[in-house]
Amino acid sequence: MKHLLTLTLAVAVAGCSQKAAPKGDGADATPAKDLPSFTLAWSEYPSWSVFGVAHEEGLLNKAKGELGSIEKELGVDVVLVQADYEACLGQYANSTIDAVCMTNMDALAPATGRDSVAVLPTSTSAGADACIAVGIDSLEDLKGTATFGLEKSVSQYAFERGLEAEGQNPADFPFRNMDPANAALAMQTGDAEVKSIMVWNPFVLQTLRDRDGSKRMFDSKAIPEEIIDMVIVGKDTLAKPGADKFVKAVLMAFYQVNERLAADDTRDATLTALGEKFSSLGVEDMAIVCEETKMYATPADGAALFEKESFQKTTMPEVVAFCVSHDIVAEEPTVGFGDAASQLNFDASFMKAMSETK
Amino acid sequence: MIRQPISDTSRFALFALSVVVIVAGYAWMSHRAHVQNPKNKTLPNLSQFVEGWQRMATGKGGIDFVGDVRASASRLALGVGSGVLLAFVVGLAMGCFPAVEALLLPPISFFAKIPPTAMLAVYFVFFGVTSIQIFVALIGFGIFPTLAQAIAQAAQKDVDSHTVSKSYTLGASSFEVVWEVVLRQILPRIIENARLQIGPAMVFLIAAEFALADVGFGYTLRMQSRLQNMNLVYTYLAILAVAGLAIDWVLILLRRWLCPWFGD
Numbered sequence: 001m002k003h004l005l006t007l008t009l010a011v012a013v014a015g016c017s018q019k020a021a022p023k024g025d026g027a028d029a030t031p032a033k034d035l036p037s038f039t040l041a042w043s044e045y046p047s048w049s050v051f052g053v054a055h056e057e058g059l060l061n062k063a064k065g066e067l068g069s070i071e072k073e074l075g076v077d078v079v080l081v082q083a084d085y086e087a088c089l090g091q092y093a094n095s096t097i098d099a100v101c102m103t104n105m106d107a108l109a110p111a112t113g114r115d116s117v118a119v120l121p122t123s124t125s126a127g128a129d130a131c132i133a134v135g136i137d138s139l140e141d142l143k144g145t146a147t148f149g150l151e152k153s154v155s156q157y158a159f160e161r162g163l164e165a166e167g168q169n170p171a172d173f174p175f176r177n178m179d180p181a182n183a184a185l186a187m188q189t190g191d192a193e194v195k196s197i198m199v200w201n202p203f204v205l206q207t208l209r210d211r212d213g214s215k216r217m218f219d220s221k222a223i224p225e226e227i228i229d230m231v232i233v234g235k236d237t238l239a240k241p242g243a244d245k246f247v248k249a250v251l252m253a254f255y256q257v258n259e260r261l262a263a264d265d266t267r268d269a270t271l272t273a274l275g276e277k278f279s280s281l282g283v284e285d286m287a288i289v290c291e292e293t294k295m296y297a298t299p300a301d302g303a304a305l306f307e308k309e310s311f312q313k314t315t316m317p318e319v320v321a322f323c324v325s326h327d328i329v330a331e332e333p334t335v336g337f338g339d340a341a342s343q344l345n346f347d348a349s350f351m352k353a354m355s356e357t358k
Numbered sequence: 359m360i361r362q363p364i365s366d367t368s369r370f371a372l373f374a375l376s377v378v379v380i381v382a383g384y385a386w387m388s389h390r391a392h393v394q395n396p397k398n399k400t401l402p403n404l405s406q407f408v409e410g411w412q413r414m415a416t417g418k419g420g421i422d423f424v425g426d427v428r429a430s431a432s433r434l435a436l437g438v439g440s441g442v443l444l445a446f447v448v449g450l451a452m453g454c455f456p457a458v459e460a461l462l463l464p465p466i467s468f469f470a471k472i473p474p475t476a477m478l479a480v481y482f483v484f485f486g487v488t489s490i491q492i493f494v495a496l497i498g499f500g501i502f503p504t505l506a507q508a509i510a511q512a513a514q515k516d517v518d519s520h521t522v523s524k525s526y527t528l529g530a531s532s533f534e535v536v537w538e539v540v541l542r543q544i545l546p547r548i549i550e551n552a553r554l555q556i557g558p559a560m561v562f563l564i565a566a567e568f569a570l571a572d573v574g575f576g577y578t579l580r581m582q583s584r585l586q587n588m589n590l591v592y593t594y595l596a597i598l599a600v601a602g603l604a605i606d607w608v609l610i611l612l613r614r615w616l617c618p619w620f621g622d
Contacts, residue, residue, distance in 0.1 A: 086584050093586040094400035109585045113399035146488075151572065152420075152581060177572035177581075178487065185479060186487045193488035236395070327420030328585060330413075 032065045036242030037077040039097040040231070040250055043085040046201070046286075046293040047123035047229050048101040049277035051080055054253040056273055057260075070252050076245035078253075098237040099250065103154050104228040104316070108323050111333040111344040115235035118346045119247050120254060121302045125227040127292035129158040130204045130219035133196040134187065134211060139163070142196060142217060143172045148186070149198035151177035152328045154227050157319070158220045159198045165222035187211055201289050202279040219292075225305065226315050229293070235345075247350050251299070255354070258297040261290070299355040306348040312337050316346075402589035410589030421582075421590065422573060429574040430563060433490060437497025438559050442552050444498065445505035452506065453513020453544075454536055463510075470503030475565045482570075493566050500562040501555040512547040513540050546613050546620040553609040560602060 042048040054060045054068070061068040062080035071078055081088075081097060092100035093110040099119075107116060136142050149155035160170040175198070178186075184203035186194040188210045196217070199207070208214055220227055231250060237243055260266040261274075268283055275286040296302040305311055316335050323329045336342025338349065364372075388401040399406070413419040448466075452459040474481070474496055481499075485492040517540050525535045567576020575594060582590045613620065 086580075089584060090586070095395075113397050113586055114395065115397075148487075152585065177577065179569045182482060182487060182569050185482060189483050191482075191486050191488070193486055330409075330419055330587070 032067050032071075032077055035067075035071075035075055035077045036240070036246070037064060037079060038099065038237065038240075038243065038246040039079040039081055040099040040101075041081040041083055041088040041091055041097045042101040043083060043088050044278050045085075045101065045229060046128075046274065046278055046289050047295050049274050050122070050254055050257045051101075051250075052082065052277035053257050053270065053273045055080055056277075057257065059253045059256055060249065068253075070249050070256070074245045074249050074252075076242050076249050078246060078249050092232070092234070095234060095236065098243075098246070099231055099233040101229065101231055104230060105154055105157055105319050105323060105328075107230065107232050107344055108320065108329050108333055108335075110232075112329055112331055116232045116344050117235055117238060118230045118232050118306070118344065119350045120231040120251055121228050121296045121305050122231060122254060123229045123293045123295045124225050124305075125154070125158070125200070125220040125229070125292070126224055126294045127219045127221045128201045128204065128289070129154060129198070129227065130200075131159060131162065131196060131198045131217040132187065132204065132207050132214050133217050134214045136195060136217070139166060139168055139217065144174070145195050146174045146176045147196040147198050148176050148178040148183040148194055150180050151175065152326055155180065155198045155200065156326065157322055158223065158227060160322070161223045161226060162218045162220065166218055187214065201292060202281055202285075204292075205281070205285055205288065221292075225308075225311060226319070228305070235340075244350075248354070251350055251354055255297070255299060258295055261295070262297060299351040303348040303351040303355065306337060306346045306351075312346075399586050400588050402592070406589045407593065410587065410593055414590070414593065421578065425573045426575055426578050426594075429571070430567065430576070433493035433567075433574065434497065434559060434563050436490065437494045437563065438501065438552070438556065440494055441498035441501040441555070441559070442505065442548075445502045445509055446548065448502075449506040449509025449548075450513055450536065450541065452510035454540060459510060463507075466503045466506055469499075470507065474500040474562055478565065478569060481566075487570050492570065493563060496566050497559045497562045501559050504558075505551055505555055508551040509544065509548055512544040512551075516547060517543045546617040549609055549613040549616070553606060553613075556602060556605050556609075560598070564598075 040051065042051045051060065054070075055062045059068045059070050060078050060080060061071060062082075064077060064079045067077060081091075083091065085102075088097075088100050089102060089106060089110060091097045092102070093113055095114060101122070102110075104118070107118065110116060131147060133142060133145075133147075136145065147159060149159060156175055159173070159175055163170045163173055178197075180197075180199040180203050183194065183197040184199050184207045187197050187207050190211070197203075197207070204216075204219075208216065231254075233243070233247060238247070257270065260270040271283050271286045271290070274290075275281040275283065278286070278289070281289060296305060320329075320332060320335060324332055333343040334341075335344045335346075337346045339345055384401075385403075388398075388403045391398040391401040392403055402410070413421050414423040417423065448458075448462060452462055478496070481492060481496050485495045521539060521543075522535060525539050530538065563574075564576040564579070567574040568580045571577040575598060579591055579594050582588075582594070614622070
């Protein structure tokens with residue numbers, strides 16, 4: 001009798017779940033709330049707003065318990081959190097989120113407290129960080145004039161490296177801390193004390209457009225592939241079951257949106273959507289922004305960067321040396337490339353797995 | 359029954375208990391975080407704190423503690439000083455002369471309702487972003503409206519009209535009435551209201567330093583939390599709390615010394 005009851009129950013349950021499964025999705029009927037769930041935090045930036053677009057396009061659903069097409073396909077719930085850049089860094093460092101969008105330079109400080117793996121380079125700054133001056137015509141004239149920008153950040157890095165690339169000594173050029181939004185605003189409103197600023201987009205474009213006589217002194221075009229925007233995942237997260245699917249879902253979403261950016265028929269619509277997630281810039285401005293922020297649009301491009309000898313042997317050691325000399329990190333984190341033991345590991349294997357399955 | 363007095367011993371014991379509970383609670387959380395991840399920096403343990411204090415003491419590792427104290431203290435002092443001075447003059451005038459009140463109260467009560475931190479960008483445009491003016495202006499104008507209203511109200515309500523009439527009858531001039539009678543009686547209220555504005559003043563100071571400064575408490579707090587040096591961040595926060603308490607205490611002492619008749 002007991003057996004019969006169990007059997008009946010089992011059949012009933014099986015029948016129910018069969019019915020509950022959404023049609024056309026028969027194979028994987030696990031409800032969303034039972035899937036492994038991971039969080040990715042992103043802030044407004046051309047190559048990170050891509051994740052906001054991925055939500056709009058139905059690839060990844062930002063809410064917990066709701067699935068986009070990629071999440072359904074892989075059987076993992078990706079939760080997208082949009083926050084200010086500094087808030088993203090803080091949340092990542094105290095492990096309240098699994099993965100975060102940040103630059104190669106800013107990744108060093110959190111890596112000294114939480115072992116990290118860079119799984120995806122999203123873009124590199126090729127002109128998106130620029131020194132803009134008013135009433136100053138040459139670098140000689142800029143000497144001794146304070147340049148305002150965010151200290152101990154990619155701005156200061158791009159400032160000093162850009163000057164070096166021009167054959168100048170950065171010590172001759174004072175750099176003073178100011179929030180980039182405020183520095184740009186001060187220049188746009190004509191503050192007499194703010195003659196030179198080092199900011200990133202959208203402030204570069206805004207300032208050049210809104211302040212007469214402002215001009216680009218130099219920008220990050222001179223230092224290609226040194227400032228890298230990336231997605232970082234905690235090593236503790238990667239050890240959890242389902243984490244590989246999470247990383248794969250993030251990569252797939254990024255590359256699928258990039259395919260839409262590349263295809264002629266979807267480019268403008270995707271640029272518009274991206275612009276809405278990035279300081280409400282229009283299509284034309286977004287096209288410039290995306291030129292200055294060169295995307296690593298395919299897994300092959302991304303993997304090539306992580307495996308490039310100059311990136312491993314020159315760029316990253318220089319970035320680490322900069323962070324140590326500017327007190328950004330108190331202790332130097334170990335940086336590795338495909339080396340699981342290092343505190344910050346640039347791991348191309350996820351991208352390679354993607355290009356192989358294609 | 360409520361308001362039952364307790365002995366000094368139990369008062370001290372309860373004070374010690376609150377401290378112990380907070381310290382032990384934090385130590386336990388920090389310990390657990392370090393068991394999970396020995397390199398955790400978000401809940402620093404004692405040795406991490408000591409390392410941070412050493413950086414502050416030696417000035418190494420990009421920390422300029424003395425510079426921060428000097429910058430923030432002078433900004434706060436100048437800001438509060440000018441705000442109180444302005445509120446004192448305007449508030450007293452509004453409290454004593456209805457014409458002044460009719461003229462100034464509407465705009466002051468209007469601006470009192472706009473949080474200065476919400477119009478930071480407006481201050482930047484008017485006061486520049488590079489010198490001390492912006493901090494002084496933000497703090498001064500930030501605390502001025504509330505303080506001026508409080509002083510005006512005190513001048514109207516806390517000095518009864520009999521006293522004013524008597525002074526005139528005894529031959530005092532209007533200036534003497536304001537200076538010798540009204541001001542004497544409302545001075546403790548002015549000090550008390552200024553003391554209550556120290557909290558908002560610190561909010562404005564830190565907000566402005568978050569956005570613009572290259573030295574100061576707000577600057578270091580933001581920078582070090584971006585770099586995840588929470589040992590320094592918590593230490594700076596604790597110092598802010600102590601500084602706030604100290605200013606509070608000094609103003610209470612000042613009031614007792616200047617106006618002993620007002621009581622505790």
